[in-house]
Amino acid sequence: MENEVKTTNAKNFKYFLKKYGYYISLGVLLIVLSVAIVLTSLNADKNNGGTEPTSGGVISFDCPVLNASVLKGYSDTELQYNSTLKLWETHKGIDYSAAVGTNVLACYDGKISSISTNLLDGTVIEIDHGNGLKSRYGSLDKDVSVKVGDIVKKGDVIGKASNTATSETIDDGQVHFEVWKDGNVVDPSNYLNASSEK
Numbered sequence: 739m740e741n742e743v744k745t746t747n748a749k750n751f752k753y754f755l756k757k758y759g760y761y762i763s764l765g766v767l768l769i770v771l772s773v774a775i776v777l778t779s780l781n782a783d784k785n786n787g788g789t790e791p792t793s794g795g796v797i798s799f800d801c802p803v804l805n806a807s808v809l810k811g812y813s814d815t816e817l818q819y820n821s822t823l824k825l826w827e828t829h830k831g832i833d834y835s836a837a838v839g840t841n842v843l844a845c846y847d848g849k850i851s852s853i854s855t856n857l858l859d860g861t862v863i864e865i866d867h868g869n870g871l872k873s874r875y876g877s878l879d880k881d882v883s884v885k886v887g888d889i890v891k892k893g894d895v896i897g898k899a900s901n902t903a904t905s906e907t908i909d910d911g912q913v914h915f916e917v918w919k920d921g922n923v924v925d926p927s928n929y930l931n932a933s934s935e936k
Contacts, residue, residue, distance in 0.1 A: 797867065799845035799929040800892055802875055802915050803899065806834035809912055812925045830923045831874070831916035836899035838879075838911040844890040845873050845915075845930075853886055859914065860902030865890060870921070876914035877902055 755762075810818065810833040817826040836842070848865040851872065855861045861878040878897040890896060899911045917926040 797846060797871065797929060798931045799873065799917070799926070800843065800931055801834070802842050802845050802873075803834045803836045803840060803913050804843070806836050806840075806913070809833040809835050812927060814923070814925070831876070831914050832926050834913045834915060836911050836913050838898075838900055840899040840911065840913075841895045842875055842878055842897045842899055842913050844892055844894045844896050846892050848873070848890060850884045850886050850888045850890060850896070853882060853884070855880055860900055861897065863896050865896075870919055872918040873926075874914075874916040874918065876916070877912050 810829055812832055813829045815828065818829050819825075820827055842863075844865055846865070846867050848867040850863065851866040852864040853861065859876040861880050861882060862874055862876045863878060863882060863884065864872055864874045866872050875896065877900055879900040879902065882897040884890060884894075884896050899913050901911045915926055917924050917929055
């Protein structure tokens with residue numbers, strides 16, 4: 739008798755799965771997809787926290803060199819020829835023409851997070867603006883006006899332009915300017931105040 743009940747229950751369960759299994763599977767799949775979409779959208783909102791500083795306003799950078807012209811623009815997809823290194827490459831920043839010794843200015847308020855010197859980039863200063871936003875200034879003279887940990891305001895002199903970056907040699911000097919958001923390099927012109935750039 740007990741075996742008959744088990745057999746009947748097993749048959750009923752198989753019949754139920756055969757009749758409704760497709761709908762159950764579809765329902766579970768829809769729930770899993772809905773959860774995945776919600777989690778992805780929440781994660782995207784968290785990672786793209788915007789460009790607002792802690793105080794709540796929109797960030798607008800000033801050009802790091804007054805009255806400078808652009809030598810080479812930002813390009814993360816199109817290759818540009820680097821005549822110094824004799825190779826095609828993307829250009830992850832903006833190069834500004836600047837006579838050797840020209841003041842280089844902080845583009846926005848922040849804290850000096852690093853200062854380094856290497857053969858290809860010359861002296862590089864990085865400013866942390868908060869909320870995952872950083873600016874980097876390359877091809878600077880080794881004698882800088884700041885030290886790591888200094889708090890700077892927009893327009894403060896942080897260094898001098900030079901021709902020390904051997905990756906892009908020019909006689910009269912330049913400043914290589916990059917912007918980083920959440921560890922990724924981004925187009926600086928998305929942050930630059932149009933009236934400060936010439």
